[in-house]
Amino acid sequence: MSSLDPRINRLELPQIPGGEILKNQEHWITYEVFHIKKRGDHPVHVGCVHAPHPDLALVFAKEQYGRRLACVSLWVCKSSDIHAFSMEDEDMFYSAVSDEKKYRDASGFKVRDKINKFKKGNSDALV
């Protein structure tokens, strides 16, 4: 076999043995990556990398997620160290946006009508 790529012709290409060539975890474990776009911003989750330890996870994260677009820092942490609610339980967060809890939202307090009414009723007194 002769390749058009001279570098490949210099290699001694192996036969492919078949079966399980890579064992699970031969590519280590996954780290989640968080990207900080500019000073003052929250870190935002952007994906993950495979790495054996946090130092190398940072190196790979820089290659993968820091080589385009603005970035001032990256965070990594083991995927298995993230604890999360199940997305199937999303209804338990409903009250946060429901109308029943207007009493703790700025939009739940209206004063302009009362002020206008008051001004109208007391127009003489206010002169």
Add this chain to the structure above:
Amino acid sequence: MYGGGYIFDKLQDNQVNDDPEKLLLFEERIARGEKIEPRDWMPFDYRRQLIRLIEQHAHSEIIGALPEGTWITRAPGFKRKLALIAKVQDEIGHGQLLYSAAETLGKSRENMINDLLNGKSKYSNVFNYPAETWADVTVIGFLIDAGAIINQITNSKGSYAPYCRALERICYEESFHLKQGHEGLVFLATGTFVQREMLQDALNRWWEPIMHFFGPPDKASVHSEKLMKWKVKMASNDDMRQEFLNTYVPKIWELGLTLPDPKLKKNTETNKWEYTEPNWETFWQVINGNGPCNKERLKVRMWAEEHGRWVRDALKTNQLTQSVPLA
């Protein structure tokens, strides 16, 4: 860059009985335009087909770096060499993003690579063809990347959230690939007689693989309806091929170049492109391992795994336990 003409498994309706109530909720969620996250309930076949699709896409990115990589050492000029290195590195990065997206569905990266090396998983057929001259690199960079962008923008509107997120990142980088490919192609097209000849020759050789790129015609496709409903497949092969022809054939013709299909023209009444069907027998031959470069591609991939092993082993710590990416 690249993913097109996916080969899906045959759907196996009766193999696994998904909970009909959960299936209904799942389908309603997709119909509302909501995304599916990794830990959500999903039908067995949805998971299986997505793994297969995203995995093929990931392999295509990795293997796709090889034909273009052929020319890194001989790129004409320093800027082109830098751009090509950057592009090839992008493709490898895309592969990593896509492997991670597929991993969220429960198949390990190692198993995906095993299946690639053993010929069980496929990758885009175009990468089984050689890049014979520098003009091939410009044709790949312009037309194959263009096809890939059409495919990926379409797929990024699908239902599986991790895949969509990966594709959004990928599409951003592809715009640079497309531009640098177009620039290289225009440079040759507006250059000397010899440069134009070289480009025309590359177009002639790549036209059939490009027509194969979006996969077999719809009438030959057996599994589209359910995959479309689940937003795994977002557009038919023929529709994407039409979109490609409509945008890119004029960009070739405007340079006074030709494409090796005398029937190729836009029907002004139907607004559709007419063309000679490429030889689909060749397509299946190449997919099944008999293309000009299949063996070389896999052996080079095998070489990389084999020669990287001692580095990976050296870096191993004994606290590694299996985990699956979250999102």
